[in-house]
Amino acid sequence: MNYIYLLINLAVIFFPLVLSFDKKVHFFGKWKFVLPAILLTGIVFLIWDLLFVKLNVWSFNPDYITGFKLAGLPIEEILFFLTVPYACIFIYECLNAYFPANTLQKYSLALSNLFLGLCIAILFFGYSRWYTLINFGFLFLVLMYVEYVNVEFRFMYKFYRAYLVSLIPFYVVNGFLTAIPVVIYSDKEILGMRVGTIPFEDHFYLMSLLLMNVFLYEWFKGRAVK
Template identity: 35%
Template sequence: MLQYTYLLINFFTVIICFVFSFHPKIKFNRHFGAFLLAAFLVGAVFITWDALFTKMGVWWFNEKYTLGLKLLGLPLEEMMFFISIPFSCLFTYYCLDQFFRLDWKPIPEKIFVVVSIVMAFSIAAYHNERIYTCITFFTTALSMFVLYFMLNVRWIGKASFIYLILMPGFIAVNGILTGTGLESPIVNYNPNDFMGIRFLTIPIEDTVYGYELILWNLYFFLKFKTDE
């Protein structure tokens, strides 16, 4: 049964959100096409990043917990991760945005974005010798700059708050992936390539990596989504 562990993590991450997508008051199923376009577009970039880091030994996967099917050196379940996690996050964003007013006022949002960019760039520069830390914080800072100042999006504050709401789920999923409750981690990290700061078993970089993943999925989802 251990070989189904990562597969089941993906399944339980997405199944409740998927079922409720068809609820008549939500109707998220109308936007499956937009979601898939966004997920495949963003996933192509993040899977390439994932594959390169795996090849470089920045992280690796414990095959005891996977089916053994691979593409680009990644377990099939890791590919599914870039569908299941964005689906659950975007579904949650969609529901909360539909039923609650979570928009930020312009000034607080701009301050949040600017401070986040400065902090992320600073961390990337300070840890420039640690590739996972440096690349993750640098690209997240760059992503926020592009989204806010070049693409003119005004939902970063709201998305960040919803990402915070999703933290218990993130901790549960990433916690298991990084070894919480297991004899050994599903995903292992080279200690030379990240700061070594963990919440439980989760490297802090994973939280930032996930945040950037969701920002870009959300951007393209909203771009492709129609309201009919």
């Protein structure tokens, strides 16, 4: 039972890793951009994770982790920031390769503005809760930067499509993590709205995690072209 979180991590990355050698996507050839994006994003989110453990925003059920820790975090939680971003960037690249036509292009700015407005509204009502405050505050800053400061390359229309598709495995993985539960949330630090057992905030945690990874991935690719 104490290998559950580790097995979930392995399941998340198994198919994306095996299929990375698909000739059309040629994902393994992009590892030199994927890995630094995951590393830099992982540092930010691991600091965030450590802070949340200290603030008792969430904790890890000892019955479902191996007990090996690094810097106070279960090794499985550290692996999470490798396996999930890898799988999500893989989804992003597969969609771009197999479905290059994307009708979201003309709606992406409107979607970003909608999410920016949602961030402001939720921060207004939920600023007293740590997870809500940091989660939506961080998403607001990243979205603002990507849409209104970054002018070198535009990718949000591709990002939103990948995010929507990533929600499918998200519900499976986070459903297990929160239903068993492997990760235990403090009700005092979340809004209290859930989709099944998944806190509402987790949907936007995924968005922040994926957005930062994809932005850095595209940035590293752009640097290589230049």
